[in-house]
Amino acid sequence: MHRINADVVIALLLLILCGGLYLDTHFYQTVPGAIIGAKIWPRVVTFFLGGLSAIYLFQSLQKGRPEKSADDAAPLTFREWLDVNRNVVGCFALYAFFLMSLKWLGMLLGGMAFVFMTLTFLGPNNRRSHLMNALVAIGAIGCMWAIFTFGLGVILPQGEILPR
Amino acid sequence: MIIENILGAFDAVFHLKNIILMSVGVAAGLVTGAIPGFTITMAVVLTLPFTFGMSAVEGISTMIGVFVGGLSGGLMAGVLTGIPGTPSSVATTFDGYPMTRAGKPGLALGLGVWSSIFGGMISAVFLMLLAPSLAQIGLEFGPWDYFALVLFALTITASLAGENMVKGILAGGVGLLITAIGEDEISGVARFTFGFEPLEQGFDFLPVLVGLFAFSQLLSDLRDKERAKQPMLASATRIAIEHVQSIKLIFHHWKTLIRSSLIGIFVGILPGAGGTIANILAYDQTKKASKHPEKFGTGVPEGIIAPESSNNAVEGGALITMMALGIPGDIVTAVMLGALMIHNIAPSPTFISTEPVLAYSIMVSFALSLFIMLGLQAICLRIFVTVTKVPMYRLATVILAYCAIGIFALNNIVFDLWGLLLFGVLGYAMRRYKFPLAPMILGVVLGDNAEINLIRALATDDNLMIFIMRPWSLFFLMIAAFSVAFPWFQKYRGKRKWTLFFSPIFAMMLSIPMFMMEGQLRPIVGAGLICLGLYVLYKRYRSGWALVPVGDDEHQLIEG
Numbered sequence: 001m002h003r004i005n006a007d008v009v010i011a012l013l014l015l016i017l018c019g020g021l022y023l024d025t026h027f028y029q030t031v032p033g034a035i036i037g038a039k040i041w042p043r044v045v046t047f048f049l050g051g052l053s054a055i056y057l058f059q060s061l062q063k064g065r066p067e068k069s070a071d072d073a074a075p076l077t078f079r080e081w082l083d084v085n086r087n088v089v090g091c092f093a094l095y096a097f098f099l100m101s102l103k104w105l106g107m108l109l110g111g112m113a114f115v116f117m118t119l120t121f122l123g124p125n126n127r128r129s130h131l132m133n134a135l136v137a138i139g140a141i142g143c144m145w146a147i148f149t150f151g152l153g154v155i156l157p158q159g160e161i162l163p164r
Numbered sequence: 165m166i167i168e169n170i171l172g173a174f175d176a177v178f179h180l181k182n183i184i185l186m187s188v189g190v191a192a193g194l195v196t197g198a199i200p201g202f203t204i205t206m207a208v209v210l211t212l213p214f215t216f217g218m219s220a221v222e223g224i225s226t227m228i229g230v231f232v233g234g235l236s237g238g239l240m241a242g243v244l245t246g247i248p249g250t251p252s253s254v255a256t257t258f259d260g261y262p263m264t265r266a267g268k269p270g271l272a273l274g275l276g277v278w279s280s281i282f283g284g285m286i287s288a289v290f291l292m293l294l295a296p297s298l299a300q301i302g303l304e305f306g307p308w309d310y311f312a313l314v315l316f317a318l319t320i321t322a323s324l325a326g327e328n329m330v331k332g333i334l335a336g337g338v339g340l341l342i343t344a345i346g347e348d349e350i351s352g353v354a355r356f357t358f359g360f361e362p363l364e365q366g367f368d369f370l371p372v373l374v375g376l377f378a379f380s381q382l383l384s385d386l387r388d389k390e391r392a393k394q395p396m397l398a399s400a401t402r403i404a405i406e407h408v409q410s411i412k413l414i415f416h417h418w419k420t421l422i423r424s425s426l427i428g429i430f431v432g433i434l435p436g437a438g439g440t441i442a443n444i445l446a447y448d449q450t451k452k453a454s455k456h457p458e459k460f461g462t463g464v465p466e467g468i469i470a471p472e473s474s475n476n477a478v479e480g481g482a483l484i485t486m487m488a489l490g491i492p493g494d495i496v497t498a499v500m501l502g503a504l505m506i507h508n509i510a511p512s513p514t515f516i517s518t519e520p521v522l523a524y525s526i527m528v529s530f531a532l533s534l535f536i537m538l539g540l541q542a543i544c545l546r547i548f549v550t551v552t553k554v555p556m557y558r559l560a561t562v563i564l565a566y567c568a569i570g571i572f573a574l575n576n577i578v579f580d581l582w583g584l585l586l587f588g589v590l591g592y593a594m595r596r597y598k599f600p601l602a603p604m605i606l607g608v609v610l611g612d613n614a615e616i617n618l619i620r621a622l623a624t625d626d627n628l629m630i631f632i633m634r635p636w637s638l639f640f641l642m643i644a645a646f647s648v649a650f651p652w653f654q655k656y657r658g659k660r661k662w663t664l665f666f667s668p669i670f671a672m673m674l675s676i677p678m679f680m681m682e683g684q685l686r687p688i689v690g691a692g693l694i695c696l697g698l699y700v701l702y703k704r705y706r707s708g709w710a711l712v713p714v715g716d717d718e719h720q721l722i723e724g
Contacts, residue, residue, distance in 0.1 A: 006597060014334070021341075024356055031351040036623050038353035041615040042344045049337040056330045087386045092589060095564065099581050107572065111565050118564070122392055122557040140562045144569050152217045154573040 007060035011053050018050035087122055094118050106159025111141040166296070173524030176221045177532060185222055186229040186529060190536045193233025194544035195551055197250050198241040199559075202385075204234030204250050204439075205495045206378045210563065212370055212503055213570030220507040220522055225529035227503060228479075231496050232284065232533040235439065235476055236541060239276040240548055243468075244269060252439030252475040255447035259460065259467025266463050274410030275468040277541055279421065281534045282414060283473030286425040287432070287480025288531040291487075295516060295523070298488035302513025305489075307620035308631050312640035314614040317435035317491050320647040321603045324441065329651050332603045335594065339607015340614065342367055349612075350619075362579045367587075369502045371571050371580045372608050375587025376594075376601050377495075378567055382560040383592050392557040405542060413465045420450050420466045421473050428474035432481020432493045435606070439475035439494070446474030479530065487515055487523055490613065495602050498609045506574075635680035642677065646670050658713045664704050672697035 025039045025046065082089065098114035105113060119133035148154040176182070189211065196207035211230045215223030238250030243260035256276060263272040305313070322332025345356045346366025357363040386392045414421055424446035431442040450470035451460045460467050482493025490511040492498035504511060509519060516523040551559075571584050594601060621630070631637050646666075653666045671693045678690030704710075 010597060021356060024358065028353050028355060029351075031353065036619050038348040038351045038355060040622070041618065042355050044618065045337065045340045045344050049334070049341060052330060052334045052337055056334060059328075059330060085387065087389055087392060088383045088592065091383055091386060091564070092585070095568075095585055095588075098568070099578065099585065102578060102581075107569060111569065114568075115561055115565050118561045119558060122386060122561065123555070124393060136558060136562065141565055144566055148569055148573055152214070152573065155576060156569065156572060157578065 005060060005063065007063065008057065011057035011060050014053035015050065015057065018046050018053060022046045022050070090121050091118060094121065102157045102159065104160050106161070107156035108141065108145045109159060109161060110157075111145065112137045115141055169520040169524045170292075170528070172521040173528045176521055176525045177225060177528045182222050182225055182529075183532075183536075185218070185226045186533055187536050187540065189226040189229025190233035190533055191540050191544055191547070193230035193235075194237040194240070194537065194540060195233075195547050196230075197234030197237025197239075197253075198544075198548045199237075199551065203377075203381065204231060204238070204252065205499065206381055207231075207234050208496050208499050209373050209378050210566065210570065212373075212499065212506075213573050215503055216506065216573060220504065220509055221525045221529075223503055223507065224500060224522070224526055225533070227496075227500055228526065228529050229533045229536065231479060232280075232476070232530070232537050233540070233544075235479075236277060236280050236537050237544070237548070239280065239472060240273065240541075240545060243272045243276055250439075252443055252478075253471065254440070255443040255471035256468055258447065258471075259463050259465075262461065263463035263468070268406075268463070270404050270406040271409055271413075272463075272468060273541075273545075274406040275413060275465055276472045277405060277538060278407070278410045278414050279424075279469045279472035280476040281538060282421055283425045283428060284476040284480065284534040285531065286422070286473075287429050287477035288527060288534075290429050291480040291483055291527050291530065292524075295484045295487045295527075298484060299513045299516045302489045305513065305636055306634065307617040307624070308634050309636035309640065310617040311614055311621060312631060312637040312644070313489065313491060314610045314617070316640040316644040316647065317606055317610060318603055319644040320435055320650075321606050322600070323647045323650045328598065329648065331599045333648075335599050335601065336603035336607040339604040339609075340611045342372060342608050343611025343615070365577075365579075367583050368574060368580055369505065369608060370574050371583035372587050373499065373502065373605060374567050374571060375584045376591035376604065379564070379584060379588030380591030380595055380601075382564055383588065384595055385556055386560050392560075393555050414469055417466050417469050419453075420469050423453070424450060424470040424474040425477040428477025429481040429484075431474070432478035432483075433485050434481075435485060435491050435493055439478045442474040442478045443471035446470040476534075483526060483530065487511055487526065489513060490515065492606065492609060495605055498605050501609055635677040638680070639674065639677035642673055646673075658711050661709060661711065664709055664711070665701070668697035668700040668704075670697075671700070 022043065025042050028037070028039045028042075030037055076084065094114060094117055098110055101110050101113070104110075115137035116133050119136060120130060123129050123133065145156060148156060192211070193204065193207055196202045197204050207230050208227050211227050215226060218226065234250060235252055238248055238253035239256050239260070242248040242253040242257040243264055246257055246261035246264075248254045248257050260272045260276060263269070263275075318336040319333065322329050322336055341356075343366070345363060347354050347364050354364050427446045427449060428439075428442045431445065447460075447467065447470050450466050451457045454460065454466060456464075478494065479496065482497040485491050485493040486497040486501055490501070490513070492501050501511060509515075509522065567584060568581055571580050572578070574580060591601060594604070631641065649666070653663055657663045675690035675693040675697075678686045678693065681687070681690075
């Protein structure tokens with residue numbers, strides 16, 4: 001059990017991925033008249049990655065004990081891990097929510113909502129900060145939206161709430 | 165012909181719009197480079213979306229401006245606060261900050277700025293002289309040679325990328341894998357899509373790049389809850405730069421300037437190696453060559469001149485390989501290569517002859533941006549002081565939103581934004597588990613190139629022995645093999661006997677492809693390499709194969 005560490009898990013996941021990718025190459029059609037099939041390069045890459053993953057697994061198993069970073073002195077419970085990574089997980093979640101909401105809110109409103117919510121989530125929790133967050137969200141996204149829409153001629157997602 | 169092309173380039177670069185764009189780029193680079201945690205690569209990556217609407221000359225000039233500004237911005241933070249703004253200015257802090265604490269911040273900044281300019285100018289001259297010649301050599305390359313060159317680029321990047329080279333090469337392999345996703349350009353067959361339709365178009369270069377570098381970097385900066393709420397720097401103050409005194413001192417230490425600039429150019433030419441390595445290497449070499457090495461670290465001028473001239477010279481070297489061979493010399497040139505691809509221009513050995521104005525415009529704008537940087541340094545110092553008072557979480561959040569808008573502008577497809585998120589998560593995980601990102605980016609940039617050349621090679625002849633029968637291919641495969649062994653050599657140098665044979669055998673092995681090449685000069689170089697190898701072996705034999713202990717001067721590529 002002492003041999004299992006993060007590197008071993010990553011190496012095993014990579015090997016499984018390579019296996020899946022190699023299997024996928026069996027389903028590629030062969031185009032009539034083609035000298036070299038479309039499967040050659042994917043197989044070269046898969047074999048290359050698979051071989052390296054095997055070396056990585058061997059290396060990680062030989063290392064034998066978990067590689068600890070400064071902030072991983074003791075194994076963390078899920079709750080502790082979540083607490084340490086609160087900001088990162090929260091930002092990813094809010095970003096995913098922002099992408100899902102684009103269809104309805106569009107880039108302008110969605111962007112403002114994303115910036116405001118992320119700032120509120122990351123920053124101090126008081127009325128003055130919230131007001132500042134709202135101003136930053138409106139100002140920053142409004143400016144960027146205007147630059148891209150009017151300056152660069154990009155048609156950003158409009159959303160259903162605020163169609164042009 | 166060359167004069168005509170240079171004049172054409174001057175005409176293209178010295179347009180008011182272009183100069184304004186470059187100035188904005190330099191200013192943005194100066195401020196971004198000065199903020200600890202925000203790397204130059206991130207600044208250049210974030211500039212990419214703005215370049216879509218520009219011409220190729222304008223886009224590349226702006227990005228070069230950001231890069232040159234970024235390098236000098238890193239110097240401002242390093243000298244004034246002791247915290248390097250970018251990994252390329254780590255060594256500058258060793259003597260820059262002590263000089264500031266000794267009450268000479270204006271001189272420290274002046275030395276840094278002018279060393280950057282002189283180093284950059286020296287490398288710009290080399291760029292103009294070397295790139296066309298190297299491109300001539302590149303014309304000899306066939307698909308076998310190109311494929312071997314890509315392999316070499318990946319292995320050397322991985323070998324410089326940190327303690328675990330397997331992780332580095334794995335990262336490069338994942339980069340190649342990413343380019344294989346989507347429809348095959350020749351047959352139209354969907355690959356690695358698993359029936360998921362949006363994947364058929366593959367992942368665009370930009371979401372991958374921004375996700376891996378910028379998105380993951382920002383989230384790493386935000387991880388610490390308390391630090392994210394604090395202003396980035398509290399101790400920055402306004403300073404007046406001492407120009408005249410700095411120039412005098414640099415001319416006094418002209419040997420340091422030349423040596424360090426040459427180190428920078430050489431490191432820049434190597435694929436994957438960048439300013440991070442160059443600035444430490446130049447500092448180290450200057451200290452070793454100095455008559456008073458004990459004074460280093462106390463605020464000596466050479467301690468600032470060496471790292472700053474070398475990290476600016478890197479870019480000239482990196483541009484040489486990018487323009488002559490289509491292989492990026494560092495991550496910033498990899499991004500620039502991506503920007504050129506967006507404009508449907510793919511650098512190759514014929515790049516300088518088919519796109520002479522653009523090629524020489526790159527050289528001219530590199531030189532021009534150095535002077536713009538000089539003019540803007542004082543203004544940006546004030547902006548830098550203001551920006552560093554903003555808490556990290558505010559700046560990072562606004563940039564995250566900007567990433568989304570910029571990425572969407574590339575293809576007007578929401579799927580790209582999901583790609584950004586996916587590669588942001590992947591980049592963050594890679595940083596946490598110490599996988600280097602540089603080889604992965606190189607894999608993404610060079611993946612298509614590698615596939616096309618391998619397919620061409622196999623379509624011409626399926627005999628794999630050709631890879632070792634062609635001189636250039638054999639040359640690149642050999643240095644790729646030695647670059648794989650290089651981390652072990654570095655680790656055991658001075659401790660194990662076999663390291664005494666590494667360099668001479670490397671030199672003698674390289675003579676084999678040299679003898680296989682046509683003409684008279686290259687076999688002579690080959691003979692010279694054999695003589696060199698034998699001479700080194702003889703010297704070591706005479707010393708009784710004694711191991712000479714070496715200091716802890718291992719240089720690793722920190723993502724920059």
